[in-house]
Amino acid sequence: MSDSELSSAVTNALLELYQRQDIPMDSQPIAGVGENAYGQVLRVSWPTMSEAATVVVKMAPKNEARRSHMHVVDYYAREVFMYVEVFPIFRELSPNQSLFTVAPALQANGLEAPDEFLIFEDLSESGFRPNSRSTMPTYDIVMCSLKALAELHACSFILQKKNPAKFRELVEFVKKDNLFTDNIEEVTIEFGKAQLRKARTILNESDGDHAEVAALKEVLERCEKHLKSLALYCVDGRSQAPHAVICHGDFWNNNILYRTEPNLGQPVEAKLIDFQMSRYGPPVLDIVHYLFACTEKQLRDEHFSTFMNAYYDTLDQKLSSCDLHLEEIYPRSVFNRQLQLYGVYGLIMGAFSLPFFISNASEVVDIDTVSEAIQDLSTSSDEPKYKELIEEFEMLNVRTLPIFKRRITGIVRDLIKYEMTEPLYKMDS
Numbered sequence: 001m002s003d004s005e006l007s008s009a010v011t012n013a014l015l016e017l018y019q020r021q022d023i024p025m026d027s028q029p030i031a032g033v034g035e036n037a038y039g040q041v042l043r044v045s046w047p048t049m050s051e052a053a054t055v056v057v058k059m060a061p062k063n064e065a066r067r068s069h070m071h072v073v074d075y076y077a078r079e080v081f082m083y084v085e086v087f088p089i090f091r092e093l094s095p096n097q098s099l100f101t102v103a104p105a106l107q108a109n110g111l112e113a114p115d116e117f118l119i120f121e122d123l124s125e126s127g128f129r130p131n132s133r134s135t136m137p138t139y140d141i142v143m144c145s146l147k148a149l150a151e152l153h154a155c156s157f158i159l160q161k162k163n164p165a166k167f168r169e170l171v172e173f174v175k176k177d178n179l180f181t182d183n184i185e186e187v188t189i190e191f192g193k194a195q196l197r198k199a200r201t202i203l204n205e206s207d208g209d210h211a212e213v214a215a216l217k218e219v220l221e222r223c224e225k226h227l228k229s230l231a232l233y234c235v236d237g238r239s240q241a242p243h244a245v246i247c248h249g250d251f252w253n254n255n256i257l258y259r260t261e262p263n264l265g266q267p268v269e270a271k272l273i274d275f276q277m278s279r280y281g282p283p284v285l286d287i288v289h290y291l292f293a294c295t296e297k298q299l300r301d302e303h304f305s306t307f308m309n310a311y312y313d314t315l316d317q318k319l320s321s322c323d324l325h326l327e328e329i330y331p332r333s334v335f336n337r338q339l340q341l342y343g344v345y346g347l348i349m350g351a352f353s354l355p356f357f358i359s360n361a362s363e364v365v366d367i368d369t370v371s372e373a374i375q376d377l378s379t380s381s382d383e384p385k386y387k388e389l390i391e392e393f394e395m396l397n398v399r400t401l402p403i404f405k406r407r408i409t410g411i412v413r414d415l416i417k418y419e420m421t422e423p424l425y426k427m428d429s
Contacts, residue, residue, distance in 0.1 A: 009115035013108045060116035065371040074178045075276035076116035080109045082275040090155035100155050102148040102272050128257035128271050137295050140266040145256050146311040148270035153283045154318035156245035157329050175280045180231040187374050189228050190386040195351040196224040199408045216412045222424040234345040237280035243334050249277035251286040253294045284338045285345050292346025293353050297410030343420025350411045355395045358403045365393045
């Protein structure tokens with residue numbers, strides 16, 4: 001199937017949805033290489049009908065090795081669950097259904113393997129556009145992102161208070177993480193560890209302050225040593241109940257769209273997409289994932305407290321609109337403590353994602369090829385040589401290595417600065 005070809009399942013769904021059997025459709029890719037590991041994303045239009053609304057179609061990959069390695073069945077089931085079961089309930093929390101506005105409308109879906117798909121409204125028709133992953137988020141972009149995130153999280157707190165039985169029912173489906181699990185593939189953990197080792201190697205060559213370099217290397221070494229345990233610790237939402245929510249789960253630059261006000265020339269509103277990794281967890285997981293993996297340290301140095309206040313104040317506003325008091329439900333002291341306890345998740349996700357985030361399309365490895373290589377190793381070797389495989393598909397190069405160094409050491413510096421290293425030391429006790 002070509003990058004712009006619709007599957008028969010999607011074509012049939014569109015024909016049924018719009019009853020336009022005799023009108024030709026046009027589809028064009030809207031996600032670049034390395035920007036959607038879970039399939040093709042296409043914009044579909046009807047060229048002969050200028051008044052017809054376009055839609056966005058997301059289709060699962062067909063490659064069997066990739067489907068297995070990327071847990072495609074589970075991920076599509078989770079995203080459909082979020083749109084079909086969770087979001088309608090969130091929208092009903094306020095009388096005028098204006099509380100939850102940060103996700104596109106789902107118009108159709110199918111979960112029959114291997115033709116899973118989702119069809120959404122096209123938010124670009126309302127002026128929403130992505131921030132290119134090669135362009136670092138600005139202050140205004142981060143503010144919009146965190147306010148939209150707070151709206152998502154607020155709905156969990158409100159539902160938990162107003163209808164705890166329904167909240168528990170929804171959580172039951174997402175409480176088991178579909179990324180970090182006890183049986184996560186060894187190659188995935190080894191990939192993260194390899195990036196942390198790479199950062200330590202880079203620091204060995206540094207001529208900076210010896211004491212600081214030693215402190216940075218210790219954080220990286222401890223995170224590498226306990227990577228899997230730390231990840232499982234972070235995503236265990238039950239340990240933080242009732243101060244846990246249904247998180248976005250994959251909150252990074254490419255999963256947020258922005259509407260810019262022409263008169264202001266800056267983004268004023270954000271929408272969230274791609275909920276295939278939504279989980280029940282501490283709210284701060286989404287925050288530190290985004291801030292540490294997607295922004296520069298200089299921006300965080302200048303505005304970290306402002307960003308935290310914007311998120312928390314938006315939570316307060318949303319809960320107040322439902323006559324609830326945030327300090328009683330999610331005290332600021334608990335929020336601040338969770339930042340200390342789970343800030344390390346930002347380093348974990350930085351280790352896994354930075355090589356992809358900073359690479360151009362031509363530098364990103366082919367996911368099908370890598371998945372097939374992983375499958376071959378796991379079925380043909382008693383002791384899979386994952387480290388050699390990771391080296392074979394190395395993405396970092398002369399251009400990206402300095403960026404990687406700056407970004408990941410910036411994360412570690414912030415973990416130390418904001419006193420977020422405690423879990424790294426508890427793992428040894």
